[in-house]
Amino acid sequence: MPAPTAPALSVGDGAHSVLRFENVGMRYGTGPEVLRDVSFALTPGSFHFITGASGAGKSTLLRLMYLAQRPTRGLVHLFGHDVALTPRRRLPALRRMIGVVFQDFRLIDHLSTLDNVALPLRLSGGRPDEIDRHVRELLAWVGLGDHLNARPETLSGGQQQRVAIARAVIARPNLLLADEPTGNVDDRMAMRLMHLFVELNRMGTTVVIASHNEPLIRRFGFPVLHLAHGQIVAAPPPVDGDAS
């Protein structure tokens, strides 16, 4: 039975939103719609979790958010630009305003930790000496100061995840999207990374985190966009005993 559909969820003033979806639908090829009538808006400086079971459409929703795909129908407004009407040559500038933590990290294997994290700053045309200083500081902060020249394949899963997070936040993006960013680290590091996201959020970055970690979600208490069967629905009540 399909989950009850929430009314068009407006989590902010759509006119001044960082990101706004209007009746967005998405299907792959001729398959069924994996997202249906998704509508919401994120105000600048907001912090949201995206929850939902596997296959609910979280990854597709995130891919639409970071412009990896165009929706099959509906409108996506990013930083005030209707993405469908924005000239293609201007999209890279919009993408550089977004930091993404991919679930599979997507680190570049032949580059060092330092070069992986420096990539967004280099794409933005930063000065090499400043890039080097910022990257070293951030890597030290996430506990990887001793692994500056390490290749991703020599790092543990948790270390790779921290590199991926450092890369996503190094350019202080306006919008940070993270897919299960604490999935491979212990609780202590998970809290540390969450505090990094919160700190960025306080500095003005809009944060969206897709997560299954209900205790973490409850602990921080930010609004939740819950996906079920490709639609945003009212979040289910917490399961007893989750609060640990």
Place this chain on the structure above:
Amino acid sequence: MRRRPDIHFEDDLSSRFLPAIVALMVFLGLLGGAAALAVGGIVATWDTDLVGRLTVQVPDDGAVTAQRLQRVEQILRATPGVAAVRTLTPADTQALVEPWLGKISPEAGLPLPRVVDVELAPGAAIDPGALAARLAGDAPGVVVDDHHDWLGRLVALARTIEAVAVIVLALIASTAVATVVFATRSGLAVHAPTVELLHLMGATDGYVAGQFQRHAMRSGAIGAAIGTLLSLLALAALVAAAWRLEAAFLPLPGIGLRAAVLLAAVPVVAVLIVMVTARATALRALAHLP
């Protein structure tokens, strides 16, 4: 320290062939170009030597030949437009045919004609038919040759060889372009995850295409250097072999400045073709990303 490219091209097997393909392209291009220039040079040398000259052949039939030669020389000197007249000795004539017929002993009885070399005044034009008719009265069987027909056929042959060389060069360039297109597309497929990641992080198409362009430039430069070296060795071997073949039979033109510049441009143009093709191919493919 030079920064590593974001894309690890060493993973890509097709890109490893690029230097070898460019080396082959430059090698063939330089040999073809050198051949075309050499033929052009030889024709130009012959052209310079023979234009403005006539050759008069007087049949050598024994005792009366000296008188006939004297009369022919008088008529030629009296002809308007003739600047100089020189009768070749029998030894000179034998030397002329020696590359084709070998050493000829006087006892062989080969009826070589006596040859009169006529130099025309600058800008002068003489009708060889009319001159032959005037000479025939005093020297029956005389032949006047202004080399026009022979030189015309030679120039036509040279132009054909040059055209073939240009077509071969165009085919080599087309093949190289097709190869670079294939290698770049293959590279884009092999490195699709990294290319997509860069794209999602906000890299412009030009930034990503630039990485393929620089890689193609490096590979092309290595290949061009190898191809140039190999072609220089091959040309040196050919020139040495030609010298052994007697320079009189195959006159070797010196490489002029224009020819040297044209040949030096071959590897540079090859690298430019590779770079531009790689960039254009990458840009075309990247335009399909959202």
